[in-house]
Amino acid sequence: GAGVSQSPRYKVAKRGQDVALRCDPISGHVSLFWYQQALGQGPEFLTYFQNEAQLDKSGLPSDRFFAERPEGSVSTLKIQRTQQEDSAVYLCASRGGQHTDTQYFGPGTRLTVL
Amino acid sequence: QKEVEQDPGPLSVPEGAIVSLNCTYSNSAFQYFMWYRQYSRKGPELLMYTYSSGNKEDGRFTAQVDKSSKYISLFIRDSQPSDSATYLCAMSAAAGNKLTFGGGTRVLVKP
Numbered sequence: 001g002a003g004v005s006q007s008p009r010y011k012v013a014k015r016g017q018d019v020a021l022r023c024d025p026i027s028g029h030v031s032l033f034w035y036q037q038a039l040g041q042g043p044e045f046l047t048y049f050q051n052e053a054q055l056d057k058s059g060l061p062s063d064r065f066f067a068e069r070p071e072g073s074v075s076t077l078k079i080q081r082t083q084q085e086d087s088a089v090y091l092c093a094s095r096g097g098q099h100t101d102t103q104y105f106g107p108g109t110r111l112t113v114l
Numbered sequence: 115q116k117e118v119e120q121d122p123g124p125l126s127v128p129e130g131a132i133v134s135l136n137c138t139y140s141n142s143a144f145q146y147f148m149w150y151r152q153y154s155r156k157g158p159e160l161l162m163y164t165y166s167s168g169n170k171e172d173g174r175f176t177a178q179v180d181k182s183s184k185y186i187s188l189f190i191r192d193s194q195p196s197d198s199a200t201y202l203c204a205m206s207a208a209a210g211n212k213l214t215f216g217g218g219t220r221v222l223v224k225p
Contacts, residue, residue: 033212040122042202042215043158056212091157101146101210105157
Protein backbone atom coordinates (compact mmCIF):
# COMPACT_ATOMS: atom_id res chain seq x y z
CA GLY A 1 0.00 0.00 0.00
CA ALA A 2 0.95 3.64 -0.33
CA GLY A 3 0.90 4.47 3.34
CA VAL A 4 0.90 3.06 6.85
CA SER A 5 -2.25 1.10 7.60
CA GLN A 6 -3.64 0.10 10.98
CA SER A 7 -6.37 -2.27 12.02
CA PRO A 8 -8.86 -2.26 13.47
CA ARG A 9 -9.65 1.44 13.15
CA TYR A 10 -11.92 1.26 16.19
CA LYS A 11 -11.91 -1.19 19.07
CA VAL A 12 -14.22 -1.34 22.06
CA ALA A 13 -13.11 -3.58 24.90
CA LYS A 14 -14.53 -4.39 28.29
CA ARG A 15 -12.20 -3.72 31.19
CA GLY A 16 -9.99 -6.72 31.74
CA GLN A 17 -10.05 -7.94 28.13
CA ASP A 18 -6.90 -8.36 26.05
CA VAL A 19 -6.59 -6.48 22.75
CA ALA A 20 -4.22 -6.67 19.78
CA LEU A 21 -3.63 -3.75 17.44
CA ARG A 22 -1.96 -4.25 14.07
CA CYS A 23 0.30 -1.96 12.07
CA ASP A 24 1.35 -2.47 8.44
CA PRO A 25 4.23 -0.08 7.72
CA ILE A 26 5.18 1.32 4.36
CA SER A 27 6.87 -1.44 2.38
CA GLY A 28 10.62 -1.46 2.93
CA HIS A 29 10.60 0.82 5.97
CA VAL A 30 12.95 -0.64 8.56
CA SER A 31 11.96 1.59 11.49
CA LEU A 32 8.58 1.40 13.20
CA PHE A 33 7.25 3.44 16.12
CA TRP A 34 4.16 3.19 18.32
CA TYR A 35 2.66 6.25 20.00
CA GLN A 36 -0.32 6.71 22.30
CA GLN A 37 -2.51 9.80 21.90
CA ALA A 38 -5.00 10.57 24.66
CA LEU A 39 -7.99 12.75 23.84
CA GLY A 40 -6.94 16.37 23.34
CA GLN A 41 -3.25 15.59 23.82
CA GLY A 42 -0.23 15.12 21.61
CA PRO A 43 1.10 11.65 20.81
CA GLU A 44 3.44 10.07 23.35
CA PHE A 45 6.15 7.61 22.41
CA LEU A 46 5.65 3.98 23.41
CA THR A 47 8.23 1.84 21.62
CA TYR A 48 10.56 1.61 18.60
CA PHE A 49 11.68 -1.23 16.31
CA GLN A 50 14.46 -1.41 13.82
CA ASN A 51 13.64 -4.41 11.66
CA GLU A 52 12.61 -7.09 14.16
CA ALA A 53 14.66 -5.70 17.03
CA GLN A 54 12.87 -3.71 19.69
CA LEU A 55 15.48 -1.06 20.46
CA ASP A 56 13.51 1.16 22.81
CA LYS A 57 10.50 0.31 24.92
CA SER A 58 10.96 3.03 27.50
CA GLY A 59 7.53 4.56 26.83
CA LEU A 60 5.43 1.48 27.51
CA PRO A 61 3.34 2.49 30.54
CA SER A 62 3.20 -0.90 32.22
CA ASP A 63 4.03 -4.56 31.75
CA ARG A 64 0.51 -5.03 30.41
CA PHE A 65 1.74 -3.48 27.15
CA PHE A 66 3.72 -5.66 24.77
CA ALA A 67 4.82 -5.07 21.19
CA GLU A 68 6.37 -7.34 18.61
CA ARG A 69 7.56 -7.29 15.02
CA PRO A 70 8.74 -10.84 14.43
CA GLU A 71 9.58 -10.63 10.72
CA GLY A 72 10.60 -7.00 10.59
CA SER A 73 7.46 -5.85 8.80
CA VAL A 74 4.01 -6.02 10.43
CA SER A 75 3.90 -5.07 14.09
CA THR A 76 1.36 -5.87 16.79
CA LEU A 77 0.78 -3.92 19.98
CA LYS A 78 -0.90 -6.04 22.62
CA ILE A 79 -2.52 -4.74 25.76
CA GLN A 80 -3.43 -7.25 28.42
CA ARG A 81 -6.13 -6.78 31.04
CA THR A 82 -7.21 -3.44 29.61
CA GLN A 83 -8.05 -0.59 31.98
CA GLN A 84 -10.11 2.54 31.37
CA GLU A 85 -6.99 4.67 31.34
CA ASP A 86 -5.79 2.71 28.27
CA SER A 87 -8.52 4.41 26.21
CA ALA A 88 -6.68 6.42 23.56
CA VAL A 89 -5.73 6.46 19.91
CA TYR A 90 -2.74 4.24 19.19
CA LEU A 91 -0.67 5.54 16.30
CA CYS A 92 1.91 3.65 14.32
CA ALA A 93 4.62 5.38 12.28
CA SER A 94 7.28 4.02 9.96
CA ARG A 95 10.51 5.47 8.68
CA GLY A 96 12.51 4.25 5.73
CA GLY A 97 16.14 4.06 4.84
CA GLN A 98 19.21 5.23 6.63
CA HIS A 99 18.97 8.80 5.38
CA THR A 100 15.25 9.37 5.54
CA ASP A 101 14.31 10.97 8.81
CA THR A 102 10.60 11.47 8.27
CA GLN A 103 8.13 9.38 10.25
CA TYR A 104 4.95 8.61 8.34
CA PHE A 105 1.92 8.01 10.51
CA GLY A 106 -1.01 5.69 10.07
CA PRO A 107 -4.61 6.72 10.84
CA GLY A 108 -4.50 5.15 14.29
CA THR A 109 -6.65 2.72 16.20
CA ARG A 110 -9.12 4.30 18.60
CA LEU A 111 -9.41 2.07 21.67
CA THR A 112 -12.27 2.57 24.08
CA VAL A 113 -12.26 0.54 27.30
CA LEU A 114 -15.60 0.37 29.06
CA GLN B 115 6.05 20.18 33.64
CA LYS B 116 6.08 18.72 30.14
CA GLU B 117 9.20 18.78 27.97
CA VAL B 118 7.31 20.54 25.17
CA GLU B 119 4.63 23.13 25.85
CA GLN B 120 2.06 24.27 23.30
CA ASP B 121 -1.01 26.45 23.74
CA PRO B 122 -4.06 24.24 23.10
CA GLY B 123 -6.17 27.03 21.59
CA PRO B 124 -8.55 27.03 19.90
CA LEU B 125 -7.16 29.71 17.64
CA SER B 126 -9.82 31.22 15.39
CA VAL B 127 -8.83 33.43 12.46
CA PRO B 128 -10.61 34.79 9.36
CA GLU B 129 -9.74 33.37 5.97
CA GLY B 130 -6.66 35.04 4.52
CA ALA B 131 -5.12 35.92 7.89
CA ILE B 132 -1.72 34.81 9.10
CA VAL B 133 -1.78 31.96 11.61
CA SER B 134 0.99 32.08 14.19
CA LEU B 135 1.77 28.99 16.26
CA ASN B 136 4.56 28.32 18.72
CA CYS B 137 6.07 25.85 21.14
CA THR B 138 8.57 26.09 23.95
CA TYR B 139 10.73 23.24 25.16
CA SER B 140 13.08 22.50 28.02
CA ASN B 141 15.40 19.77 26.72
CA SER B 142 18.50 21.35 25.17
CA ALA B 143 19.34 18.01 23.50
CA PHE B 144 16.60 18.53 20.92
CA GLN B 145 18.17 19.22 17.50
CA TYR B 146 15.42 18.34 15.03
CA PHE B 147 12.13 20.19 14.95
CA MET B 148 8.95 19.35 13.10
CA TRP B 149 5.44 20.59 12.62
CA TYR B 150 2.66 18.11 11.93
CA ARG B 151 -0.94 18.77 10.93
CA GLN B 152 -3.65 16.44 12.19
CA TYR B 153 -7.20 16.42 10.90
CA SER B 154 -9.93 14.91 13.03
CA ARG B 155 -9.71 11.09 13.16
CA LYS B 156 -6.58 11.06 10.99
CA GLY B 157 -2.91 10.48 11.70
CA PRO B 158 -0.41 13.37 11.90
CA GLU B 159 0.98 14.58 8.57
CA LEU B 160 4.42 16.20 8.38
CA LEU B 161 4.39 19.85 7.27
CA MET B 162 7.85 21.17 8.09
CA TYR B 163 11.18 19.67 9.18
CA THR B 164 14.02 21.83 10.47
CA TYR B 165 17.45 21.04 11.82
CA SER B 166 18.91 23.32 14.51
CA SER B 167 18.25 27.07 14.51
CA GLY B 168 17.07 29.13 11.58
CA ASN B 169 14.15 29.67 9.24
CA LYS B 170 12.65 27.45 6.59
CA GLU B 171 9.97 28.37 4.09
CA ASP B 172 7.77 26.08 2.02
CA GLY B 173 4.92 27.65 0.12
CA ARG B 174 2.57 29.32 2.60
CA PHE B 175 4.40 27.81 5.58
CA THR B 176 7.39 29.26 7.45
CA ALA B 177 9.06 27.50 10.36
CA GLN B 178 11.44 29.25 12.74
CA VAL B 179 13.69 27.74 15.39
CA ASP B 180 15.46 29.71 18.11
CA LYS B 181 17.49 27.23 20.11
CA SER B 182 18.91 29.90 22.40
CA SER B 183 15.38 30.64 23.61
CA LYS B 184 14.13 27.06 23.20
CA TYR B 185 11.28 28.40 21.10
CA ILE B 186 9.90 27.31 17.73
CA SER B 187 7.23 28.86 15.54
CA LEU B 188 5.10 28.07 12.52
CA PHE B 189 3.46 30.74 10.39
CA ILE B 190 0.75 30.02 7.85
CA ARG B 191 0.15 32.81 5.33
CA ASP B 192 -3.08 33.35 3.44
CA SER B 193 -4.90 30.85 5.63
CA GLN B 194 -7.70 28.78 4.10
CA PRO B 195 -10.65 26.96 5.69
CA SER B 196 -8.88 23.72 4.70
CA ASP B 197 -6.08 24.70 7.12
CA SER B 198 -8.50 24.11 10.00
CA ALA B 199 -6.88 21.30 11.97
CA THR B 200 -4.76 20.59 15.02
CA TYR B 201 -1.11 21.55 14.64
CA LEU B 202 1.45 19.56 16.59
CA CYS B 203 5.05 20.54 17.17
CA ALA B 204 7.49 17.67 17.59
CA MET B 205 11.18 17.38 18.26
CA SER B 206 13.92 14.82 18.66
CA ALA B 207 17.50 14.65 19.83
CA ALA B 208 18.69 12.59 16.88
CA ALA B 209 17.60 12.30 13.25
CA GLY B 210 14.82 9.77 12.85
CA ASN B 211 14.66 9.14 16.57
CA LYS B 212 11.56 9.02 18.76
CA LEU B 213 9.54 12.21 18.71
CA THR B 214 8.43 14.30 21.68
CA PHE B 215 5.25 16.17 20.83
CA GLY B 216 3.54 19.24 22.17
CA GLY B 217 -0.10 18.94 23.10
CA GLY B 218 -1.31 20.49 19.83
CA THR B 219 -3.06 23.74 18.95
CA ARG B 220 -6.49 23.57 17.37
CA VAL B 221 -6.87 26.10 14.56
CA LEU B 222 -10.13 27.18 12.97
CA VAL B 223 -10.05 29.30 9.81
CA LYS B 224 -13.43 30.90 9.21
CA PRO B 225 -14.56 31.66 5.63
